[in-house]
Amino acid sequence: MIPTTNYGLELPKLPFISSNTGYEIELNTSSEKYKKSKSYDENSSHFATKSSKQHDSLRKILEQELALQRQSNIQLKQYTKPNKIGRYESQLLTTRLKAEGFYAAQVNFVIRNDIPVYSIETGPRYHIRDISFQLPKGINRPQQIIKIKPGDPLIAEPVLTAKKEFRRYISSNYCLFQVKTDYRVVVDHKTHSADVIFTLEESPTVTIGEITFKDLKSIDEDYFRDRLSIKEGDCFKRHRIDIARLSLIQTNLIVSATAKIKPPTDNKVPIEITIVERHHRTIGAGVGYESDEGFGVSTEWEHRNMMNRGQKLGFDIHLAQKAQRLSSTLIFPHFKRNDQSITFYSDLEREETDAFESKTGTMGMVLARQLTPKLSGFVGIEQALSKVLEDNEEDRFALLSLPASLEYDQRNDPLDPQSGWVIAGRIQPYLDTHNTSATFVKSTLAASAYVTFNEMALRPTIAIRSAVGSISGIDRKDVPADIRFYTGGGGSVRGYPYQSLGPLTDDDPDGGMSFSEVSFETRLRWGKNWGGVLFIDGGTAYEDEFPQWGNDIRWGVGIGIRYYTSFAPIRFDIGVPLDKRDDIDDDYQLYISIGQAF
Helix, strand or coil: CCCEEEECCCCCCCCCCCCCCCCEEEEECCCHHHHCCCCCCCCCCCCCCCCHHHHHHHHHHHHHHHHHHHHHCHHHHCCCCHHHHHHHHHHHHHHHHHHCCCCCCEEEEEEECCEEEEEEECCCCCEEEEEEEECCCCCCCCCCCCCCCCCCECCHHHHHHHHHHHHHHHHHHCCECCCCEEEEEEEECCCCEEEEEEEECCCCECEEEEEEEECCCCCCHHHHHHHCCCCCCCECCHHHHHHHHHHHHCCCCEEEEEEEECCCECCEEEEEEEEEECCCEEEEEEEEEECCCEEEEEEEEEECCCCCCCCEEEEEEEEECCEEEEEEEEEECCCCCCCEEEEEEEEEEEEECCCCEEEEEEEEEEEEEECCCCEEEEEEEEEEEEEEEECCEEEEEEEEECCEEEEEECCCCCCCCCCEEEEEEEEEEEEECCCCCCEEEEEEEEEEEEEECCCCCCCCEEEEEEEEEEEECCCHHHCCCCCCECECCCCCCCCCCCCCECCEECCEECCECEEEEEEEEEEEEECCCEEEEEEEEEEEEECCCCCCCCCCCEEEEEEEEEEECCCCEEEEEEEEECCCCCCCCCCCEEEEEECCCC
């Protein structure tokens, strides 16, 4: 009879860990013992020969395994005598060798200078002889799902991956109440091979039954039911229930949604979802500082469930030395469809800068849609009434505009991005309905990209941003001063005064018909909450309709500190102008705010 053994493969986790020098490994992958055995075949691809590449790879795996075990294995840490350490680690190495397909490996050790020295005879690497499935009636064998095949080395990781893929296949294609998959490995030591058998426990085919909600208080039940991605009569799949729970949590109205799956009745599975609602009213506040703009404070009030269907009403007050603003918004989420919202907004704003003084009242509406998971866009209509004082001359405007935007966002985090990229374009046609009937179009395009090197010291993130804009169809003198482009300051080119880069008259900004900006940052992190930044910004505004790349761009450099909170980093930046202008630019500018610069 052929000797066989059942084994359950175990795959230890293998993070990158440098080798521990408290042991030595002498590895022999082609021992004389196996060369003399009847089952040895010099031409067999399943016998582990003295290949330098394979030899070094296996040695590295074993060294990483011992380093990991010495860091995390509590039982191993209790041993202090070299002999006990050697015996225990020999068992660990044997287990690891089996996970790599060496089921006949022998691990011995001796103590030299109080250090265990391991001598390992790996023997042949076992291979997969056959793959089979034990499935209930009505379940088809997966085709091209399992990546392992007969003849492959019997390595634990691909087998465990195949088990996960087998489970995913069953869960995705069948409506079983329970999906219990498993596997067995039957090892044949005579042929140095094994049979891998995947199994599925029998379970009834069911559909989703009645869905009920528990502990809903102020939220309209029909609104939540519309948010669910499942309904009664659908094929029962547990992962779809998890997706449905997540869709409820993403409304931002609840703390949790717990699904209780009840036993099936008449092949239907009732589901009860228990809701814990959030407090729907919040108050927030913030503070910031820039050398040129001075201190600024803001406060906001928000009601996230104004009419019991997730409608969001918010008021925001911002008070700074050069600008004051009162804003209100009313958002109707899931307007006509789940991926769409409509927002009504109004603003009262007063600005007093070196370029102009203005008082503006704005009302508008925006229809936004999530076109794909990464692509979003909006269209809107806006009416703004303004009184603008420039060069001691006062003008009044009534600007009707139709803003539209598209944004593709691949960033991992909008407030503290560490990877990915984002690009956004906006176009806004204007019509002055007050007295001139002037028309013009304002457009902008901005992009930024991020890459982080986590394996390097201080985990540096390289961030790049570029932006351009243009106003077309009108002379510069006819464009309201508060609509023109301005560069310089904390959200633009750090190191220069607010709005100061571009056309000037008596050292006061005139604003431009176009602009260009570019920024480079290296963001460093240390510890849990602290980080630093090195940056260089460049840009200017132009009198012409399109940016004129050339010597007009001014550059600023600086450093910054970041304190990372649970929601966003707090930033402290100091910028220095490289092209300092007499009587205009200071030696440096200081910026304090929440969130990264871009």
